[in-house]
Amino acid sequence: MIKAFAQDKVRLDKWLWAARFFKTRRLAKEAIDGGKVHCAGRRIKAAKEISVGDRLTVHQGISEKEVLVMALSDRRRGATEAALLYEETVGSKALRDKLDADRKAGSAGFIPSDHKPSKKERRQIHKLLSQKFQVPDE
Numbered sequence: 189m190i191k192a193f194a195q196d197k198v199r200l201d202k203w204l205w206a207a208r209f210f211k212t213r214r215l216a217k218e219a220i221d222g223g224k225v226h227c228a229g230r231r232i233k234a235a236k237e238i239s240v241g242d243r244l245t246v247h248q249g250i251s252e253k254e255v256l257v258m259a260l261s262d263r264r265r266g267a268t269e270a271a272l273l274y275e276e277t278v279g280s281k282a283l284r285d286k287l288d289a290d291r292k293a294g295s296a297g298f299i300p301s302d303h304k305p306s307k308k309e310r311r312q313i314h315k316l317l318s319q320k321f322q323v324p325d326e
Contacts, residue, residue, distance in 0.1 A: 195260045197237035202262040208270040254280035
């Protein structure tokens, strides 16, 4: 085991940075201040000291992870070592996988254009949209 893991408590922003949830401590602090990180279901401050066994909920973009703190570190190391600091809950993994599948299924029928619309095509698009969203007179 790494020497840095033998700590009792670590600031939350440092731990999130060391666990590679955020690229910088500043981004971790901004996420915490913005209410994107909860400990045991409550908003907390960046200076809060966490310990092994704490349950954190981290919102990143459109995904949400619920993790258990397995070890502590205030030093950023490789991704394989950072993965040892936490364990994602089974329910969190299942929910994220389901949402990813739903998102992929929603864009299954989308076919991107192989070219930029010409001036004539843009006019046709604008004409179609103006007809589609026009309010009928009563």
